[in-house]
Amino acid sequence: MKILFVCHGNICRSTMAQSVMQNLSEKAGLAERLSIDSRATHEDEIGEPPYYETVRVLKQNGVPVTPHKATLITQKDFDNSDLILIMDDENLRTLKRKFGAEAKFDEKVKFLLEFSEASSGKIIADPYYTRDFERCYDDVSRSCAGLLERLKQIL
Numbered sequence: 001m002k003i004l005f006v007c008h009g010n011i012c013r014s015t016m017a018q019s020v021m022q023n024l025s026e027k028a029g030l031a032e033r034l035s036i037d038s039r040a041t042h043e044d045e046i047g048e049p050p051y052y053e054t055v056r057v058l059k060q061n062g063v064p065v066t067p068h069k070a071t072l073i074t075q076k077d078f079d080n081s082d083l084i085l086i087m088d089d090e091n092l093r094t095l096k097r098k099f100g101a102e103a104k105f106d107e108k109v110k111f112l113l114e115f116s117e118a119s120s121g122k123i124i125a126d127p128y129y130t131r132d133f134e135r136c137y138d139d140v141s142r143s144c145a146g147l148l149e150r151l152k153q154i155l
Helices: 013-027 052-060 075-080 089-099 133-154
Strands: 002-007 035-040 083-086 109-111
Touching: 002 013, 002 089, 013 035, 013 052, 013 133, 052 133, 075 089, 083 089, 089 109
Parallel strands: 002 035, 002 083, 083 109
Antiparallel strands: none
């Protein structure tokens, strides 16, 4: 199964989710069945590594940082992904503008936070602006754990 995490710049939330999900899937013995990657909706940070605060909070929580350079989502990425997990409404609007005519858009594009049992919302705030990388990590890690539990039922 191909999972793609998407956020604005692909240096904070989506790359954090990629590292967290990769780590969880390896611990659960599911890494061979999952292809996990991340992309940006905008070109602002293309080619940049994960933001230093993202790296810090991942290491602080014992999560290996997946080697990564920010990459813009393409039609091929969209077509080849089974599940695309977004962080906020801006991500949704951008993807709808780019790929909304696709037949399976509503089936494959979901808010990551929907997989967290501890949340009543759907938005993972961008820590690049809020500066709250710990809160972002908590939202991402709970959501990825919830996602993994659902995937265990179908894989």
